[in-house]
Amino acid sequence: MPPLSDTLIEKFKAVVGISGVITAPADQEPFVEEERGLYRGVCDAVILPATTEQVSQVVTICSENNLPITPQGGNTGLCGGAVAHGGIILSLKRMNKILNIDPLNQTMTVESGVILASIQAAAEDTGFLFPLSLGAEGSCLIGGNLATNAGGVNVLRYGNSRELVLGLEVVLADGRIWNGLRGLRKDNTGYDLKHLFMGSEGTLGIITKAVLKLFPYPKTKETALLALPGLDEAAQIFSASKENMGDSLSAFELISHTALSLTTKHISGIKAPFENVHAQYVLIEFTSPQEGSNLRDSVEAFLGGIFEQGLAEDGVIAESQSQALDLWRLRESIPEAQKIEGGSIKHDVSVPVSSIIDFLTKATNLVEAEMPGIRVCSFGHFGDGNIHFNLTQPKDMDRHAFMDQWNHFNRLIHDLVNSMGGSFSAEHGIGQLKVGELEKYKDPVELELMKTIKKSLDPMMILNPGKIIRNIQ
Ligand SMILES: Cc1cc2nc3c(=O)[nH]c(=O)nc-3n(C[C@H](O)[C@H](O)[C@H](O)COP(=O)(O)OP(=O)(O)OC[C@H]3O[C@@H](n4cnc5c(N)ncnc54)[C@H](O)[C@@H]3O)c2cc1C
Numbered sequence: 331m332p333p334l335s336d337t338l339i340e341k342f343k344a345v346v347g348i349s350g351v352i353t354a355p356a357d358q359e360p361f362v363e364e365e366r367g368l369y370r371g372v373c374d375a376v377i378l379p380a381t382t383e384q385v386s387q388v389v390t391i392c393s394e395n396n397l398p399i400t401p402q403g404g405n406t407g408l409c410g411g412a413v414a415h416g417g418i419i420l421s422l423k424r425m426n427k428i429l430n431i432d433p434l435n436q437t438m439t440v441e442s443g444v445i446l447a448s449i450q451a452a453a454e455d456t457g458f459l460f461p462l463s464l465g466a467e468g469s470c471l472i473g474g475n476l477a478t479n480a481g482g483v484n485v486l487r488y489g490n491s492r493e494l495v496l497g498l499e500v501v502l503a504d505g506r507i508w509n510g511l512r513g514l515r516k517d518n519t520g521y522d523l524k525h526l527f528m529g530s531e532g533t534l535g536i537i538t539k540a541v542l543k544l545f546p547y548p549k550t551k552e553t554a555l556l557a558l559p560g561l562d563e564a565a566q567i568f569s570a571s572k573e574n575m576g577d578s579l580s581a582f583e584l585i586s587h588t589a590l591s592l593t594t595k596h597i598s599g600i601k602a603p604f605e606n607v608h609a610q611y612v613l614i615e616f617t618s619p620q621e622g623s624n625l626r627d628s629v630e631a632f633l634g635g636i637f638e639q640g641l642a643e644d645g646v647i648a649e650s651q652s653q654a655l656d657l658w659r660l661r662e663s664i665p666e667a668q669k670i671e672g673g674s675i676k677h678d679v680s681v682p683v684s685s686i687i688d689f690l691t692k693a694t695n696l697v698e699a700e701m702p703g704i705r706v707c708s709f710g711h712f713g714d715g716n717i718h719f720n721l722t723q724p725k726d727m728d729r730h731a732f733m734d735q736w737n738h739f740n741r742l743i744h745d746l747v748n749s750m751g752g753s754f755s756a757e758h759g760i761g762q763l764k765v766g767e768l769e770k771y772k773d774p775v776e777l778e779l780m781k782t783i784k785k786s787l788d789p790m791m792i793l794n795p796g797k798i799i800r801n802i803q
Contacts, residue, residue, distance in 0.1 A: 333374055334353075334374040334375055334397075334418075338391065338395060338397075339351060339353065339375060341391050342375065342377050342388060342391065342418075345379070345384050345387045345388055345391070346377055346378060346379050346380065346384050346388065347380075349378075350377060350378040350379065350380065350384075350424070351375055351376075351377055351378075352375060352376040352377075352378070353374070353375050357376075358373060358376050358419075360405070361373070361376045361402060361405065361414075361419050361421060362413070362414065362419075363405075364405070364410060364412075364413050365405070365406055365407075365408065366408065368410060368763065369410045369413040369762070370413070371400075371412075371413040371414045371415070371419070372414060372415060372416060373400070373414040373416065373417060373418060373419045374416065374417060374418060375418050375419075376418070376419045376421055377418050377419070377420050377421070378421045378423060378424045379420070379422075379424065379425065380424040380425060381425070382425075382499060382501065382507055382538040382539065383507075385420070385422075385425075385501045385536055385538055386501050386505045386506070386507050387505065388418075388420060389420075389501050389502075389503065389504075389505045389536065390504070390505030392417070392418065392792055393503060393504050393505055393790065393792060396790055396792060397417050397418060397792060398414070398415075398416055398417030398418070398792050398794075398795050399417060399418055399420050399532075399536075399792055399793055399794065400412060400413070400414035400415075400417065400418070400419050400420065400532070400794055401420050401422065401473075401477070401532035401536050401793075401794060402414075402419050402420065402421045402422070402474075403421075403422055403423075403442070403443070403470060403471035403472075403473045403474025403475075403477070404445070404466065404469045404470040404471045404474055406466040406469055406470045406474070407474060407478055407531075407758070407759065407761060408678075408758045408759075408761075408763075409531075409755075409758050409759050409760060409761025409762065409763040409764055410761040410762040410763050410797075411477075411478065411531045411532065411759060411760070411761030411762065411794070411797050412474070412532075412761075413761075413762065415795075415796060417792075417795075420536065421443075422441075422442045422443035422471060422473045422474075422536075422538070423443050423471070424443060425441035425442055425443035425444075425473075425538060426441060426443040426444050426445070426448075426471075427440070427441045427444070428440050428441075428444060428448070428449070428452050429441065429539070431452065431453075431456050431458075431544075432513065433456060433457075433458075435513050436458065436543065436544040436545065437496060437513045437541050437542060437543060437544060438452065438453060438458075438460065438541070438542045438544055439511065439513070439539065439540070439541050439542075440472055440539065440540055440542060441538065441539055442471065442472055442473025442476070442536075442537045442538050442539060442540060443471050443472075443473060444471060444472050445467075445468065445469065445470070445471060445472075446462060446464075446466075446467040446468075446470050446471070446472055446475055447467045447468045449462075449472055449542070450462075450463070450467065453544050453547070454547060457546075457547050458544035458545060458546065458547055459544065459545045459546065459547045459548060460494070460542060460544055460545075461484040461487070461488040461494065461545060461580075462475060462480065462482055462484070462488075462491055462494055463482045463483050463484050464480055464481070464482035464483065465662045465665070472540060472542070473536075473537045473538075473540075475491050476491050476492070476495060476498070476527075476528050476537055476540060477527070477528070477529070477530065477531050477532050477537055478491075478529065478531055478757075478758070478759045479491045479492045479528050479529035479757075479759070480757060481711065481714065481716065481756065481757030482757075483581045483583065483615075483658075483661075483711065484580055484581060485711060485713075485714045485716075485757075486579065486580060486581060486582055486711070486713035486714055487577065487579065487580035487581070487617075488545065488580075490757070491528060492524075492525060492528040492529060493543075494542055494543050495524060495528065495540055495541065495542060495543070496512060496513050496514060496515065496541040496542070496543060497510050497511045497512040497513060497514070497524065497540065497541035498510050498511065498524040498527060498528075498537055498539070498540050498541075499511045499537070499538045499539035499540070500527050500535040500536060500537055500538065501535060501536040501538055502535050502787065503534075503535065503787060503788040503789075503790070503792060503793050507538075508523070508535070510523060510524055511539055511540075511541055512541065513541045526783065526787075529759070530798070531759050531760065531761060531794060531797055531798055532793060532794040532797070533784060533788065533793050533794045533797050533798050533799060534783065534784065534787045534788060534793065535787065535793070536793075546619035547619070548580075548617035548618060548619055549618065549619060549620055549621040549622075549623070550617065550618045550620070550621070550622075550623050550625045550626070551615065551616070551617045551618075551625075551654065552615070552616045552617075552625055552626055552629040552647060552648070553613070553614070553615045553647070553648040553653075553654035553657050553658070554613075554614050554615075554629065554633060554645060554646065554647045554648070554657075555603055555611060555612070555613050555614075555645065555646050555657050555660075556611065556612050556614065556633070556636070556642040556644070556645040557603075557604050557606075557608035557610075557611055557642060557643050557644040557645060558608060558609060558610045558611065558612065558641065558642055558643065559608065559609055559610075559643055560609045560610060561609075561610055561686070561687045561690055561691070562687060563610070563641045563642065564584055564610055564612050564687075564712060565683075565686065565687055566639075566641055567612060567614075567636055567641050567642070568582050568612075568683070568712060568713060570632075570635075570636065570641075571614060571632070574632050574635075575616055575628065575629075575632060578616040578617060578618055578625060578628070579614070579615075579616055579713075580615050580616065580617045581613070581614065581615040581711075581713070582612060582613075582614050582615075582711075582712050582713035583612065583613040583614075583661055583709070583710065583711060583712060583713075584610060584611075584612055584708070584709060584710055584711075584712035584717070585610070585611040585612070585613060585660075585661060585664070585709045586609075586610055586611075586706065586707065586708045586709060587607060587608060587609055587610065587611070588705050588706060588707045588708075588722065589664045589667075589668075589707045589708065589709040589720075590602075590603075590611055590660065591607075592664065592667040592668055592670075592671050592707060592722070593660055593663045593664055593667040594660075595667065595671075596666070596667040596670040596671065597659075597663040597666060597667050599659075600656070600659060600660055600663060603646055603657075603660070604644045604646075605644075606643070606644065608643055608644065612712065613657055613658070613660075613661050615654075616628075616629050629647065630647070633645060633647070661709070664707070664709050664718075665720075668707055668720060668722055671722055671723075672722060672723045672729055672732070673722070673723040673727075673729040673730075673732040673733045674707065674720050674721060674722050674723070675720070675721045675732070675733070675735065675736050675739045675740070676718065676719075676720045676721075677717075677718070677719040677720065677721075677739075677740065677743045677744070677747075677754075678716070678718055678755055678756050678757060678758045679716070679717055679719055679743065679744070679747045679752055679753060679754060679755075679756055680714065680715045680716045680717070680747075680752050680753045680756035680757075681715050681717075681747060681750050681751070681752035682715055682750075682751065682752070683712070683713070683714075683715040685715070685750050685751075685752070686712060686715060686717065688750070689717070689746070689747070689750055689752070690708060690717065690719075692746055693706075693719055693743055693746055694706050694708075696742055696743070696746065697721055697739060697742065697743070700738075700739070700742065701724065701735070702724070703724030703725065703726075703727070704721055704722070704723070704724055705721070705722040705723075705724070706719070706720075706721060706722075707720045707721065707722045708720065711757075714756070715752075715756075716756040716757060717756075719743060721739060740767070744767055744770075744771065748771050754767050754771055755767070755768075759798075760797065760798045761797055761798075762796055762797055765796070765797070765798065765799075765800055768798065769800070780798070780799060781799055781801075781802045784798075784799045784802055785802045789802075
């Protein structure tokens, strides 16, 4: 594709101002670099609009000139969705205003460029919780979260991103603005279009504003880490937690011994929480919206029962907020620790919760038989059936030789997941990384329907080309 003409650059500058158009390669660096180093982006210009109207005008110019647009939030996505291959990167960073908080309706209206952590903080300041929470929350933007339908650690209690949204404003591929910015909890007036755009990773429209659901801020919180002899016990404790603790159960994370040992080895400030080695660990969080509730007593009684039944070998309940954060840090640092340890081949998969043990057992046998010495570093959102089945290279193997096996191991694991009725991408999306997997595993009728939708909303395929849908024929 030829570079952008000066005339087009001037047109963009006229819309967003001189500082809103970045053409110097050195200044484009943060927008073309990608978290995992799997891809490197290329673009003619980074355009930073400050209002929905500016987004609309920029998209109109692109549409008139058949110019590809890669929408970008915080650029923290894990599937290369925000990595451009020519055309413009449309960064939403400047659209960073919180527009309204409605305490009675329990909603917050935001522009799509607000950092997730700022939304959480603004909610907390007014006594509310915005429950979306994930490792990248200090840098990802809400538009990116919604465009990827991000999951995170509180899905068990509050649902995925799409369940936290009442309304959206979206700029379409021809520049029109769809105003669906409604704060309604009931609205059965035909197709619910907002769900088309959430999870579409910028391939159907550009999310510019959202009405988000807020929840009462939990006044009490108890966080516990339990050490278990095996996976069966994790399943039994999960089932018992749901039965006995009801809605107070807000997170239930599984951490394998390998995952925990890598964090204590590599991440400074993280100490081994237990003296002995155990096969699995679960990090459980319970919350209550009531001040002075007897949550602590209930949790202690519940965990006492767990120990009496011999389901856990050791355990710790956080005595302070900072101890709770330390326990979460242990969980959130696993990917960083894996990176330091060497090559890792990743699988973000889901199966029905009732099939997790079966999956983990079969998948572990499969990969260990394939490559002796490979280390299964599994962890994830057990309560959602979502396991990050990550493989760390054998200790003495060359990193590159191991990473060359990425597709081979993906095939083994994704075939297994598919045979169990699961998903090869539970929460990270498709981007460009998993386009081939989508074509292989998606039901053909479903894939046809997806292409039909793409064709009708973006017939010129200028919105994030090469992501999710490669062609519409
Ligand atoms: C340390 C770490 C931990 C993570 N943990 C989790 C986790 O627990 N759960 C989980 O689900 N994900 C997780 N992720 C990945 C997660 O999807 C992203 O971090 C986040 O949701 C993406 O937001 P972003 O603003 O960075 O989007 P980007 O990376 O900038 O973009 C992601 C996709 O959305 C599109 N997009 C961005 N903004 C818009 C917009 N306004 N309109 C239309 N399309 C847009 C882009 O084109 C791209 O396809 C993690 C990532 C990291 C680095």
